[in-house]
Amino acid sequence: MKKLVSVLLASSLLLAGCASGAASATTAAPETTTAAQTEKETAAETTPETTAETTAAAGVFTGKAQGFHGDIVVEITVDGETITDIQVTEHSETENIGEAALPILAKQALDNQTIMVDTVAGATITSDGFRAAMEEAVKSAGLDVDKLSLAVESSQTDKEEITLDTDVVVVGAGGAGLTASLSALQGGAQVVLLEKMSFAGGASSMAGAGTTATGSKWLAEDGVEDSPEKLKEDLLKNGHNFNHEPTVDIFVNTVGQAFDWLVDPEGANVEYQRPTTSRTYSGVGRGAGVVKTLLEHVEEAGGQVLMSTPATELLVADGKVAGVKAEGEDAVYTINAKAVILATGGFGANDDLVPEEFQKFVYAGAAGATGDAIEMTKAVDADLINMEFVNVQPNSIVLPSGLGQYCNPGVGGAYKASGAFMVNEKGERFANEQGGAYDLIQAMKENQATYLILDEASFAAFNAGMTGSKIYTDEDVEKWLENNGASNPVMVGGDTLEDVAKVLDLPEGALTAAAEAYNQAVEGGTDEFGRSLSLKLSGDGPYYGIQMWLRYYATLGGLHINENMQVLNTSQEPVEGLYAAGEVVGGLEGDIYLGGSLFGWAMTSGYDAGTSVIEAIK
Ligand SMILES: Cc1cc2nc3c(=O)[nH]c(=O)nc-3n(C[C@H](O)[C@H](O)[C@H](O)COP(=O)(O)OP(=O)(O)OC[C@H]3O[C@@H](n4cnc5c(N)ncnc54)[C@H](O)[C@@H]3O)c2cc1C
Incomplete structure (x- = not known):
């Protein structure tokens, strides 16, 4: 490119x-x-x-x-x-x-x-x-x-002190902060939107932007059968009932209206692909495209957007939130506001908040997801829920940068091309590689290391899927193979399975035995792990091994809110003037997220927070 x-x-x-x-x-x-x-x-x-x-x-x-x-x-x-x-x-x-x-x-x-x-x-x-x-x-x-x-000299040692008075200050310009800002602006409020990075988007920019649309006009027109009750049932089942039901109710009962607004030319006017056969629609240009459009519309609607300006603390008087303090490159701001909407995203990039059990996996989320609102809301004794849950997914490699990268496009192609399979550090298969993500995660957690083993056809298909999705290039593959597992991503090749096993430090003979057992299972038509098998691993080399990781990115715990999107304190009372939207809110998902619902929640909860604030400050 x-x-x-x-x-x-x-x-x-x-x-x-x-x-x-x-x-x-x-x-x-x-x-x-x-x-x-x-x-x-x-x-x-x-x-x-x-x-x-x-x-x-x-x-x-x-x-x-x-x-x-x-x-x-x-x-x-x-x-x-x-x-x-x-x-x-x-x-x-x-x-x-x-x-x-x-x-x-x-x-x-x-x-x-x-x-x-x-x-x-x-x-x-x-x-x-x-x-x-x-x-x-x-x-x-x-x-x-x-x-x-010579290092760039800071233009100023003493930063200018600026006081701004506004109706609403929104903290975080990801999907939730942008939709909150736009809906508040359209409701007639003055809005200051703070973003700590020099660009908008956070995790929302990195997402595929599959967006839940249950109860929307489009879904009805496209003839997809769905309902708030069905969505709730699916969320609870998927999240193993660890969900916080009142938060689930907010989502299932408002997502349709929010989606109508999101795609309405008179609303947020964001472009989505149609039709759909499921309850989600995909944003044109993925998350990055949705963010770009929303940011343009916030600016056109008169929102004052301050980039590289993190909110640092809440202004609290008599238990009420009356604005925020923020620090830009050249100025410190005191922003007085009738309402503050926290939309700072998750906390995956903050090891002090991510439970230790997840820290051995690879992080694949936004750098700005440091849970700033969790820290800031200590000043109002905010209640937190589900902080122990972090969204983990299988099928990941580690890029040279150290960030986790999902490989679904590669893995999908590989399994269709020939008999690729996974082994652990003992060189043994351990799971149904094509089973549900949740089961594969549990199985991968049990092992110290896991590798995808491929023949020439499945390796080519894996890389075609990844390069086709512009995740890496053919030149990267060449470099990584030459690197022979010395650094990430571990991607090794050899003429025989034992050549590959040697580089991956698998016990001698184990990989060959695993391949033989796998091919016999294909012939016999039954797999001990329940995978439906039809394609064998080729009997001829070359063969390849790719180290696969569990990655985590979205976090599932955070602030406790009420039906007006107000943050609750530990006495379960709403904190006056303080609202939250997006991933910073805890409890929607339980212990794993349902596809499309987190992006959908960012859009929905942002819209809800914007409209709630308008009601409150009228
Ligand atoms: C790689 C990846 C893929 C994903 N894929 C999907 C998917 O397919 N489907 C799905 O439903 N969900 C997906 N998700 C999750 C979903 O995208 C997020 O949960 C959602 O977009 C979060 O939106 P948000 O606005 O709450 O947070 P973000 O988009 O992260 O925005 C938060 C913003 O706040 C800023 N910020 C933080 N602290 C401060 C501060 N102190 N002051 C000012 N600004 C601050 C951050 O820099 C950031 O820009 C994915 C996430 C990732 C990382």
Whole structure:
């Protein structure tokens, strides 16, 4: 995938500087630079100009380094000793996260004439990759790397103190915060929306955006049979009755109306794919697409959005919440408001809150999910429910960044192509690989390590599923195979099963025995683990092994709310002025979430919180 991010030199000061500072430069920096121009200029001008006064070059130089998903390629335009333009010409970073960070990094690098840009919160790997690519480009331009390695100086030591008065302050610009803001704005309120990252979206941006629509007009028109009662039954069954029923009731009874609003051109006007045959619809452009649209609509409706501005504490007077304090890059804010809606997402990125039993699995959620609202609401003695439940899923690899990555598109293809199966650290099969996720999770938990074993056809299908979903590239596969299990993701190949077993440190002969038993089970038509078997593992190599992990991302516990979306304290009384929406609310799901319902809850509870606040402040 080729993507282009461009930062053009805005400062005439800098241009003046480069004219005087680079006696040898023969080519003026272009005032605007397109990718096509840059390529031409690269061809014409990459020979460094060297004189007695300076060794600096003029032209366009390239640097490349590993980002979160694949390489980040930067092109810098140099005039004398000055970088006059930075373009990121290629990357595959995550939409709304790494992708959103790149222009920020490029601008910082250009404005400060440095490769040592600050890490953009939530996009550490992208920031590291950008810095490394810049260093390579700067070196190839013959510029002084040390001179261009000064850390970005903070523009201010004393931050300005700003007081804002508004009707509603919403904390967190994920799906719940955006829908809460938009519904409150449409109800006539003034809204300030705070986001601690430099981009909106949180976990919502990372999600597939399958959204529950039970009780909606669309579902009725599309002839899907469903009801609030059925949804409630499914949530309770799926969550093994660990759900908090009053929260379930809020969801099942309001999700239809919220979904109608979400897709209504007069409402949130978010694009969803139709028709559906289940109770969920998929947002166009996945979670990232839904977030982008919602953010645009919040801004169009007059919402004041402050990025990189975390809320730090609640303003509490006489037990009532009257606003928040927040801290931006250049200012600290006191925001007085009639109502505060907390929409800070989950707490999966905070090891102090994630129960220890889950911490041995790999985290695959948003970096900003640090449970800030859980900490902030201690000031009002907020009641918390289901904090012991974290959503775990099987079929995951660990990316080089250390983050967990779901592999459903790969695993699905592999099992269809031939007889792939899973083994544990003893080289033995241990579960129905294609059974329910919950059962596979329980079985994987019992083992120290688990590996997916594949033949050539299933390995090709696995990777086709993953590359087709733009999760990684064929070049990544080549690199990882060469790496031979030395670092994540563990993906190894060999001519024989025993070659693979040796690298994975499985007991000699165990994998061959597992394959024979598996193929016999296919012939006999019965599997000891209850998998319905039809395809054998090939008798010929090569074979492959991929280490599979349990990953966790969404958290299922959090604030206790009432039917008006108000936060309750430990005496079960509503805290005046304080509302919550989205994953920060506990209890909807029980011990595992029902597909589509968390994203659906973010949309629904955000809408509900916005409308409740409007009722309250009228
Ligand atoms: C990889 C992944 C896949 C998923 N897939 C699905 C799926 O298919 N179906 C489904 O139903 N659910 C899915 N989920 C879960 C679902 O997406 C989330 O539960 C839901 O989107 C959460 O929305 P939210 O608005 O509550 O939180 P988020 O979207 O996480 O937004 C919270 C925002 O608050 C910000 N914030 C935090 N603290 C502060 C602070 N102090 N000040 C200011 N801002 C702050 C965060 O930076 C973030 O932007 C998935 C989650 C992940 C991570």
